[in-house]
Every structure is written in C-alpha cells, then in structure tokens.
Amino acid sequence: MNSKRVLVVAAGGTLGLLAVVLVAMGNPANMGYCVACFLRDITGGLGLHRAAPVQYIRPEIIGLVLGAFISAQAAREFRSIGGSSSFTRFVLGFLAMIGMLVFLGCPVRAVLRLAGGDLNAGVGLLGLAAGVAVGVQFLKSGFSLGRAVPQQKGNGYLFTGLMVLLLILLLARPSFIFFSEKGPGSMHAPVWVALGAGLVIGVLAQRSRLCMVGGIRDFIMFRDAHLLYGFVAIFVVALVGNLAVGAFKIGFAGQPVAHSDGLWNFLGLALAGWAAVLLGGCPLRQLVAAAEGNTDSALTIMGIMFGAAVSHNFGLAGSPTGVPVGGQIAVILGLIAVFIIGYVNRPVAVKRGVSIGKGS
Amino acid sequence: MVREVDARGLLCPEPVLLTKQALDALGAGTVKVLVSSAAARENVSRLAENRGWQVEVLEQGEDILLVLTKR
Numbered sequence: 001m002n003s004k005r006v007l008v009v010a011a012g013g014t015l016g017l018l019a020v021v022l023v024a025m026g027n028p029a030n031m032g033y034c035v036a037c038f039l040r041d042i043t044g045g046l047g048l049h050r051a052a053p054v055q056y057i058r059p060e061i062i063g064l065v066l067g068a069f070i071s072a073q074a075a076r077e078f079r080s081i082g083g084s085s086s087f088t089r090f091v092l093g094f095l096a097m098i099g100m101l102v103f104l105g106c107p108v109r110a111v112l113r114l115a116g117g118d119l120n121a122g123v124g125l126l127g128l129a130a131g132v133a134v135g136v137q138f139l140k141s142g143f144s145l146g147r148a149v150p151q152q153k154g155n156g157y158l159f160t161g162l163m164v165l166l167l168i169l170l171l172a173r174p175s176f177i178f179f180s181e182k183g184p185g186s187m188h189a190p191v192w193v194a195l196g197a198g199l200v201i202g203v204l205a206q207r208s209r210l211c212m213v214g215g216i217r218d219f220i221m222f223r224d225a226h227l228l229y230g231f232v233a234i235f236v237v238a239l240v241g242n243l244a245v246g247a248f249k250i251g252f253a254g255q256p257v258a259h260s261d262g263l264w265n266f267l268g269l270a271l272a273g274w275a276a277v278l279l280g281g282c283p284l285r286q287l288v289a290a291a292e293g294n295t296d297s298a299l300t301i302m303g304i305m306f307g308a309a310v311s312h313n314f315g316l317a318g319s320p321t322g323v324p325v326g327g328q329i330a331v332i333l334g335l336i337a338v339f340i341i342g343y344v345n346r347p348v349a350v351k352r353g354v355s356i357g358k359g360s
Numbered sequence: 361m362v363r364e365v366d367a368r369g370l371l372c373p374e375p376v377l378l379t380k381q382a383l384d385a386l387g388a389g390t391v392k393v394l395v396s397s398a399a400a401r402e403n404v405s406r407l408a409e410n411r412g413w414q415v416e417v418l419e420q421g422e423d424i425l426l427v428l429t430k431r
Binding site: 004075077079081084139140144145147148149150209214217218221222224226279280281289292 | 370396406
C-alpha cells in the first residue's frame with residue numbers, strides 16, 4: 001500500500017473507532033459520527049427549527065472544521081475560492097438534506113448504522129449508490145457547475161470563524177440557545193471528547209480527502225477504488241468495535257434512530273447521493289472543503305442547514321415511526337429538482353481538451 | 361503532441377474526467393494539466409499513474425501544473 005492509501009485507510013479506521021467511542025461515551029446509538037444529524041442538531045440548537053429532541057451544538061462538527069482548517073493551513077493548501085454556481089450548490093445541499101433526514105443519516109452514518117447491524121442502512125446505501133450512478137451519467141454527459149475563482153482571502157476564513165462562534169455559544173450556553181432535554185439531542189459525549197474526536201477526524205479527512213460519495217463515484221467512473229478503502233475501513237473498524245462493546249444488533253426492526261420503510265430509506269439516500277455527486281462530494285467533504293477556504297462549500301453547508309430547518313418545521317423528516325407523507329412528497333419533488341438542475345447545467349463545450357465551463 | 365487541460369477551479373471529478381479524455385484521445389505524448397487544489401493534484405496524478413503515465417508536479421504560484429508524459 002502506498003502512503004496515500006495508508007492515509008485514507010487510517011482516516012476511515014480512526015473515524016470508525018472514534019464513532020464507537022463517542023457512542024460509548026454518550027452519543028445516540030449508531031450515531032457516533034453523522035454530519036447530517038449533527039448539522040440538524042446545530043440548526044435546532046440555534047433555534048432555526050423547533051424539534052425539541054434534536055437540538056444541540058455538536059462539537060464534533062466544530063472540531064472537524066477546525067481540524068481541517070489547521071491541517072490545510074499547515075500544508076499550505078488553504079485557498080479562498082468561490083463563485084461556482086453558488087446558489088445552485090445551496091439548493092443541492094438543501095435537497096440532499098431533505099433526503100438524508102428522510103433516511104435519518106448522512107452517508108457516514110449509513111455505514112456506521114450498517115456496522116451496528118442496522119440492515120435498513122444497507123438498503124439506504126444501495127439507494128446512495130444508485131443516486132451516485134445516476135449523477136455519474138450527468139457528469140459523463142458534461143454536467144458542470146463551472147469554475148470557482150480565487151477570492152479575497154478573508155472570504156475563506158468566514159466559515160471557520162462561524163465555527164469558533166458556535167464553540168463560544170456551546171461553552172457559554174446563553175439562554176437563547178436550545179439544548180434538548182430528551183431524545184437524541186440530549187445524548188452526547190462530553191464536549192471536550194467530542195471536540196477532540198472532531199479535530200482528529202478533521203485533520204485526517206483533510207489530508208486523505210476522505211469522501212463517501214467520492215468513493216462510489218470514482219469506482220463507477222474510473223474503476224478507482226482508492227476512496228472506497230476509507231469507506232470500508234470505517235465499516236470494518238466500527239463493526240469490530242461494536243462487536244467488542246456489545247453494541248451490534250442485526251436486523252431491520254427496532255434499530256436506534258431509524259425506521260424500516262425500505263422504499264424511503266432507498267429513495268432518501270438516492271436523492272442525497274445524486275445531489276452530492278453533482279456537488280462534488282458528501283457532506284463530510286463539503287465541511288472539509290469549506291474549512292480549506294471554499295466558500296461554495298460553505299454555502300452548501302448553509303443549504304444543508306436550511307434543509308434541516310425546513311425538514312423539521314414542515315414535518316418532512318423521518319422518525320422511528322416512519323416517513324410522513326410530506327417527506328415522501330418532498331423526496332419525489334427533490335429528485336425532480338435534482339434532475340432539472342442536472343439537465344440544465346449539462347451542456348459544456350469541450351474543445352481541444354479545454355473545458356469552456358460556465359463562469360470560466 | 362502536447363495537449364493542455366485547464367482544470368483550475370473545478371471540483372473533482374471534473375479535473376480527472378477532463379484529463380482522462382485528454383489521455384484517451386492522445387494515447388501517448390505529453391498532457392499538461394493545470395489544477396488549483398491539492399485534491400485535484402492527487403486525483404489527476406493517481407489516474408495518470410494508474411494508466412502508465414509519468415507525472416511531474418510543478419508549483420505555479422497558487423496553481424499546480426502537472427506534466428503527464430508517456431512514450
């Protein structure tokens with residue numbers, strides 16, 4: 001194995017291990033690490049949605065961004081860039097989140113759920129792969145959101161600055177911040193443990209470019225399994241960890257923070273996978289890119305948080321009792337919207353090997 | 361034959377896709393790929409190396425020039 005391969009396996013393995021540790025120390029079951037769930041909790045913690053069980057300022061997200069920021073600075077890879085169809089990215093982030101909250105988790109949590117024996121996540125991952133496969137066809141036929149261009153340096157620091165602000169809010173606990181008293185939002189590892197885990201994962205994810213959607217995409221497009229090694233490492237380490245601590249329980253019914261409606265598990269993550277492949281990466285990768293100074297990715301995260309707010313304010317999100325009709329309609333409309341976005345951004349003239357993308 | 365690919369500011373997989381098109385079209389020779397992120401540098405390098413092209417990495421200010429050659 002070359003050093004890059006070792007790095008991506010180390011990143012995935014560490015994430016899998018820390019996820020098991022975080023659950024053992026207080027996080028909800030099979031939710032040691034979940035970018036979608038944690039961004040939803042932060043959205044609720046800020047009071048932007050009022051679903052009382054899922055409100056908390058998750059230090060795992062703050063740590064991840066700070067870790068990736070420090071790592072990007074140290075490696076001189078920080079670039080303040082943006083302007084690649086920014087609002088379209090916001091909308092795609094929004095749509096991906098609708099799908100992820102119907103499924104109840106991002107691609108990272110899907111793998112962690114499977115490693116906990118939750119077979120519904122297997123159905124979701126099939127949907128994710130299907131969504132990515134469809135998105136790949138759009139990429140192959142020339143889909144592009146155009147080029148990002150260098151921006152004034154301060155722009156790239158804003159997102160990490162926002163995370164510092166969240167950390168202050170978490171520690172100061174002013175009265176206008178919401179923290180769940182019961183439900184998943186009330187279950188969390190100690191702040192410093194979660195923050196530290198986030199920092200470590202942030203550094204490793206930045207160095208290795210770990211991306212769940214990218215792994216499936218590169219395998220389909222180029223038969224390149226590099227990023228899939230990270231994906232598999234998360235699964236294997238979390239599986240062994242769950243078996244070791246007795247947190248492994250195989251089956252479809254009664255899984256923690258999950259429902260067993262296969263169709264909507266499949267379609268929810270299919271929507272997320274399709275949107276994410278058009279965005280160039282899963283929510284984890286978007287967070288890392290935002291920390292590296294990509295303001296388009298920062299706006300994508302804002303779209304994801306907007307999706308969390310809409311999902312919970314309008315009762316679209318799945319829950320252990322199933323997926324509400326509104327959520328089912330939203331997923332179908334979301335798939336149509338992603339299709340339209342994919343279709344209209346397709347024609348890019350490719351001349352003599354030079355792509356003349358929109359915005360170039 | 362020298363072919364140039366300008367993949368600056370594009371998120372993956374677009375730089376890889378454009379490079380692949382150039383490599384496939386050329387078969388052998390030199391392809392110069394200009395990218396602006398470390399992730400793109402690694403992904404393009406991996407594609408080229410997997411296909412038997414030699415990769416030379418040159419820093420160009422904020423951008424990175426990858427010179428891919430195959431005899």
